[in-house]
Amino acid sequence: MPRTFKEAAIAGIGATEFSKASGRSELQLAAECALAACQDAGVDPHEIDGMITFTIDNSDEIGLARCLGVKDLAYTTRIPGGGAAAAATIAQAMAVVNAGLCKYVLIWRAMNERSQYRFGQNPTNLSGYTGGHGTGSLLWCIPFGAMTPASWAALQAARYMHTYGITNRDLGYVSVQQRKYAATNPKAWFYQRPITLEDHQNSKWIQEPWLRLLDCCQESDGGVALLVTSLERARDLKQPPVRIVGACQSIPYNVEVISNYYHDDLTVMPEAIGTARRLYAQTGLGPADIQAAMLYDAFTPHVLMQLEAFGFCGKGEAAEFVKRGGIAIDGRLPVNTHGGLIGEAYIHGMNSMAEGVRQVRGQSVNQVKNVTHVLVSSGMAGAILGKA
Amino acid sequence: MTASSDTPPVSKPTRIAPIVTPDAKFFWDAADREQFVGQKCGDCGRFTFPPRPMCPFCHSLKRQEVPLSGRGTVHAWTVPRHPQPFGFKEAPIVAVIQLEEGIRMVSNVVGIAPEDMVMDLPVEVTFEPTMNNHKVPVFKPRAR
Numbered sequence: 001m002p003r004t005f006k007e008a009a010i011a012g013i014g015a016t017e018f019s020k021a022s023g024r025s026e027l028q029l030a031a032e033c034a035l036a037a038c039q040d041a042g043v044d045p046h047e048i049d050g051m052i053t054f055t056i057d058n059s060d061e062i063g064l065a066r067c068l069g070v071k072d073l074a075y076t077t078r079i080p081g082g083g084a085a086a087a088a089t090i091a092q093a094m095a096v097v098n099a100g101l102c103k104y105v106l107i108w109r110a111m112n113e114r115s116q117y118r119f120g121q122n123p124t125n126l127s128g129y130t131g132g133h134g135t136g137s138l139l140w141c142i143p144f145g146a147m148t149p150a151s152w153a154a155l156q157a158a159r160y161m162h163t164y165g166i167t168n169r170d171l172g173y174v175s176v177q178q179r180k181y182a183a184t185n186p187k188a189w190f191y192q193r194p195i196t197l198e199d200h201q202n203s204k205w206i207q208e209p210w211l212r213l214l215d216c217c218q219e220s221d222g223g224v225a226l227l228v229t230s231l232e233r234a235r236d237l238k239q240p241p242v243r244i245v246g247a248c249q250s251i252p253y254n255v256e257v258i259s260n261y262y263h264d265d266l267t268v269m270p271e272a273i274g275t276a277r278r279l280y281a282q283t284g285l286g287p288a289d290i291q292a293a294m295l296y297d298a299f300t301p302h303v304l305m306q307l308e309a310f311g312f313c314g315k316g317e318a319a320e321f322v323k324r325g326g327i328a329i330d331g332r333l334p335v336n337t338h339g340g341l342i343g344e345a346y347i348h349g350m351n352s353m354a355e356g357v358r359q360v361r362g363q364s365v366n367q368v369k370n371v372t373h374v375l376v377s378s379g380m381a382g383a384i385l386g387k388a
Numbered sequence: 389m390t391a392s393s394d395t396p397p398v399s400k401p402t403r404i405a406p407i408v409t410p411d412a413k414f415f416w417d418a419a420d421r422e423q424f425v426g427q428k429c430g431d432c433g434r435f436t437f438p439p440r441p442m443c444p445f446c447h448s449l450k451r452q453e454v455p456l457s458g459r460g461t462v463h464a465w466t467v468p469r470h471p472q473p474f475g476f477k478e479a480p481i482v483a484v485i486q487l488e489e490g491i492r493m494v495s496n497v498v499g500i501a502p503e504d505m506v507m508d509l510p511v512e513v514t515f516e517p518t519m520n521n522h523k524v525p526v527f528k529p530r531a532r
Contacts, residue, residue: 122474126407137438139407143524144496145473145480146466154466155484155494162464162507205469208479208502213470253444261484261492262437266464 003100008093009234009241009388011104012041012227013354018189018345021115022221027059030110031067033223038068041227042238043104048227050075050102052092054085054109054348055133064108075102080134081257081380083296084271086349088381091247093228103229109350110223119346120219122147137259149298150216152258154207157301159266161210164316168212171300172200173322175214175342178297181329182339185365189218190343215300217341224350226357231388240388242360245373246283247383250274257380267316269302271380272309279382280311285373287311290384292359292368293333293375294352297340303327306377307335329366337366349378360385401517402475406524412439414453419523424513426489428452437491458513459530460487467502475519481505485527499528 014036016022016029038045045068051061055078065073075096079085086109093105113119126142138152146152160166179195182188195214203213234241252270254263263270280286287310295306304318312333313321321327327335338344338355345351356376358364373386406416418425428435429443430450442449465483472479481497497511511527518524 121471139409139412140438141482141494143404143406143518144482144494144526145403145468145476146482146494147473148468148471151466151468151473151482154468155464155482158464158466159484159507205467208467208469210466259494261464261494266484 005098006100007231008097008228008244009231010090010226010244010357010385011229011234011237011239011241012037012039012043013357014038014040014225015187015347015351015354016110016223018187018220018222018347018351020189020219020221022112026110026112026116027063027067029112029221029223030059030064030108030225033110033225034064034068034106034108037106037225037227040239041229043227043229045069046071048104048106049073050093050096050105052077052079052089052105052107054078054082054089055080056082057109057111059110075105080132082133082135083298083349084134084257084378084380086296086353086378086381087247087376087383088249088378090226090228090244090353090376090383091249091381093226094244094247094383097228097230103233105228106225107228107350108223108225109348111348112221113346114219114221118219119149120216134257135259137256137262141259149258150206150211153299153301154210156260156266157210157299160301160305163267164319166304166319168210168215169197169201170319170323171211171215171304172197173319174297174300174303174327175200177322177327178336178340178343181337181366182343185338185344188339188344189220190339211299217298217346220345220347222345222347224347224354226350226353235388240361242357243386243388245285245384245386246279247381248275248278248282249381250278251380269305269309269379272306272377275377275380275382276310279384283384285384290333290373290375291371292337293335293377294340294356295335296349296352296378297336297342300342302379303335306379310375310377329368334366334368337364337368352376356383356385360387401519402477403516403518403524404475405518405520405522411441415439416522418453419515419525422515422523424456424458424525425453426456426491428454435489435491437493457488460485460511460527462497462505462507462509462511463492465497465505465507483527485511495524496526497528498526
């Protein structure tokens with residue numbers, strides 16, 4: 001294959017059901033969602049020649065390739081940083097297709113993150129913190145009782161919330177809106193189960209006085225896959241092609257995915273600011289060109305800080321933006337229209353990437369009108385998806 | 389009744405011992421001796437935390453392990469209510485401490501009730517025991 005620059009597009013999306021107990025192996029979830037993405041695109045899985053996942057995905061490329069009958073794999077890679085990898089997989093797949101290295105790149109993330117192990121509970125295995133996953137500084141948290149993602153996130157959010165006078169009640173508006181989206185999404189775990197601000201305020205403290213239960217994403221079982229190919233090839237496939245207008249990572253100095261306390265200003269997410277700067281420079285687009293956004297919502301403060309980092313509002317203004325309906329379906333910027341990781345499921349951000357694709361295709365259950373560009377962000381990485 | 393049952397049993401520390409990496413061993417070894425030390429560059433004199441083999445400013449490999457003042461302020465804090473962190477009988481106050489030397493570390497604030505916690509509280513170092521006979525630096529309120 002001659003290595004000439006090729007525009008990249010997302011041609012297929014696939015998912016398993018989202019549950020709390022899948023009843024089957026993570027590898028099977030991976031195989032099922034991968035097959036679904038290929039079928040969505042109308043591509044024979046034997047033709048996949050690139051595979052990308054997260055460093056912490058437990059399934060081997062080879063094991064999955066053997067399930068799918070992949071004929072000849074040309075490229076594999078894995079992204080560190082836990083859920084920060086979500087949009088980074090798209091950036092990687094884009095680069096590989098741009099470079100002419102692969103025809104069909106499969107991205108997957110599949111896990112039994114509720115029935116088999118739980119991210120939200122105290123760790124039972126400390127070896128994951130010692131390196132290779134971009135989370136090495138968690139070592140410095142564990143002996144002090146900061147043992148869960150919520151505790152690490154609360155330490156990040158505290159300085160931001162304190163500086164701008166954002167209360168836990170203010171965060172509730174994010175949850176209420178996302179559960180409203182989930183309530184009309186049949187795929188969402190919280191389908192038909194919206195919440196009120198009072199429900200949010202009555203939920204128990206997870207991290208006092210910052211985060212309550214309903215500020216936290218779910219723990220879920222399930223798998224999500226994307227199939228990336230050239231824009232030219234995507235035009236001949238089953239679905240409307242979704243162009244990867246731009247995609248990038250940003251990991252500024254002294255920033256780390258979650259034990260992120262060592263950079264200068266804890267009231268901002270420098271990684272999201274860096275992603276925004278790089279993405280806008282790469283695409284020539286800006287906040288005004290984007291009609292919907294899928295923002296990594298492990299915890300509600302992350303949504304606010306990303307809204308600010310990507311320039312949808314000024315510093316410290318995101319809580320008011322959300323309170324005034326800014327992220328609602330008729331707001332300035334509908335956000336996490338599938339319900340997000342809070343409302344739909346926690347498939348490590350990949351289900352939000354898939355919703356970005358649906359919004360561009362016009363296939364979301366909570367479809368935003370007149371979409372031309374959608375931002376998908378996992379904090380340390382982002383992509384702008386657009387119509388072809 | 390034996391004589392030993394008259395004295396209350398000494399409760400063993402339940403806090404998880406630090407996970408020691410080669411480049412941070414000096415820090416934890418010093419903590420075991422109740423000394424609070426940090427990494428300073430032997431060439432440009434700047435502090436770095438967490439410890440690392442190379443100075444990110446001048447790329448020197450000369451690491452100096454120097455005593456830190458042990459004074460700082462609370463830059464961020466939280467009380468992990470659920471799940472109760474392993475090894476703690478009561479929910480601790482976890483905090484990001486801004487040290488006088490311009491570096492930050494995650495630790496605990498002890499000797500203060502959660503309802504009395506405020507941002508930028510001045511604190512100073514003290515030590516608490518862990519499982520396996522180690523110690524970790526934690527912080528208590530100090531006069532301004």
